Amino acid sequence: MALLEISNLEAFYGKARSLHGVSLNIEPGKIVAIIGPNGAGKSTLLDSIMGITTTTGSVKFDGQEIRAQSPALNVKAGIGYAPERGNLFPFMGVKDNLLVGAYTSRDKIDENLRMVFDLFPVLEQRQTQETGTQSGGERQMVSLGRALMTSPKLLLVDEPTIGLAPKVCLDIAAALKKLNEETGLTIVITEQNVNFAMSLAQELHVLETGELRLSGTVDELQGEDYIKQAYFGA
Numbered sequence: 001m002a003l004l005e006i007s008n009l010e011a012f013y014g015k016a017r018s019l020h021g022v023s024l025n026i027e028p029g030k031i032v033a034i035i036g037p038n039g040a041g042k043s044t045l046l047d048s049i050m051g052i053t054t055t056t057g058s059v060k061f062d063g064q065e066i067r068a069q070s071p072a073l074n075v076k077a078g079i080g081y082a083p084e085r086g087n088l089f090p091f092m093g094v095k096d097n098l099l100v101g102a103y104t105s106r107d108k109i110d111e112n113l114r115m116v117f118d119l120f121p122v123l124e125q126r127q128t129q130e131t132g133t134q135s136g137g138e139r140q141m142v143s144l145g146r147a148l149m150t151s152p153k154l155l156l157v158d159e160p161t162i163g164l165a166p167k168v169c170l171d172i173a174a175a176l177k178k179l180n181e182e183t184g185l186t187i188v189i190t191e192q193n194v195n196f197a198m199s200l201a202q203e204l205h206v207l208e209t210g211e212l213r214l215s216g217t218v219d220e221l222q223g224e225d226y227i228k229q230a231y232f233g234a
Contacts, residue, residue, distance in 0.1 A: 001063065003028040003154060003186050004049070009057035009067075011041070011048045011210075018044045020210045021057070026154070026188060031180050033201035034190045035231070041210040042190035043084055046156045050074050050081050062153065076104045080152030082143040084159040084190075090132025094123050097131050097142050101149035108151050116145035119175040137168035144175070155179070157189040161196050169193070173200050194231040198222060 002025035011019040019041050026032050034042050047053045049061075051071045059067040066074055075081070080101075088097050098116060102109045117124035120141040126134070131142055140160060147155060157176070161169040173196065179185045191197040197204060204221050206214040214221060221227050 002026060003062060004188075005058070005060040006049070007058040007060075009045075009048060009055060009059060011044050012054045012056075018053075018210050019048060019055075022207070022210075022212055024205055024212065024215065026186060028153075028186050029180070029184045030203060031176065031187045031189070031201045032203045032205070033197035034188065034205050034207050035192070035194050035197050036190075036207040038192060039209075040207045042207055043158050044210075045207065046081065046083070046158050046188070046190060049156060050079065075150055075152075078151075078153035079156065080147035080150045080154070081156045082140075082147040082158065082160070084162060088131045088139060088142055088146075091130055093128040093130055094134075094138075094142055095127040098123075098145050098149050101146035105149065105151040109149070112149045112151060116148055119148075119178065120145060120171075135168075137164050137171070140164065140168075140172065141175075144172070148179075153186065155185055155187045157187065159190055159192065161191065161193045169196055176200060194227070 004026035007023050009019055009022040010017055022045065034045060036042055044053060048055045049059055051069050051074050055067055057067065058065060061077055061079060066077060098113065102112065105112060122138060123141055123145060131139055144157065160172050176187055177200065180187055198218050201218060203217055205212055214224065
C-alpha cells in the first residue's frame, strides 16, 4: 500500500486554481522528486499535502484521509515539512529552533537531536548561534533538522538546493540519502535543479503549470526527449 495517495487534487488561491487534478502515489521507503520550473505548483503541492491551502480531491496518508486535516494534525500523524521559505525564528539559536519541532515527539528529543547533529555537525558546533546570522546552507540544515525532530514517517522538502553553493547541495544530498538508506524514511523533494533530483531520487514526477506531465523512474525519464529539451537544452 502506498504511504501517500493523492487523487485528483486541485488547489486554489481565492478563485485562482493552482493545481489541476494531480494524482500520484508515494511508496514507503522511496525518495521521490517533483521537478518543474518556477511557478509550476511544486510548493503548492507540498503545502496542499500539509493542509495549508484550499483544496478539493483526496490526500490519504498511511491509509487515512487527511486532505481536510489541519497542518498540526498532519505533523502529529507523521509528516515532517521543511519548506523552501524556511520559517525559522531568526533571533533564536539553532538548538532552540530545532526544539520547536519536537513538540509532537517529546519522548525522543535527545535521540532526534543526536541524529540531526550527526547529519549536520556544523549545527552542533553552532547550537547557540542565531539562525538569522547563518548562511543559507546552514539555515536549510536547520529547517531539515527541525522537520526531523518530529520523528516523521514522511519527510517533505521544498527546493532544498535553491540559492545554495554546489558543495552545500552535495552535503544535503548525502544527508538525505543517509536518512533514507539507514532509517527507511520516505522523502519527497521538489526541485528545479534536475541534476540534483536525478542524483538523489528513485522516481520523478514532472509538474508544469499545475499539471503532472510525466512520471516514472529516473532511468525511464532521463532518456526522454522532452526532459532533455526542456531541462538540459539538448
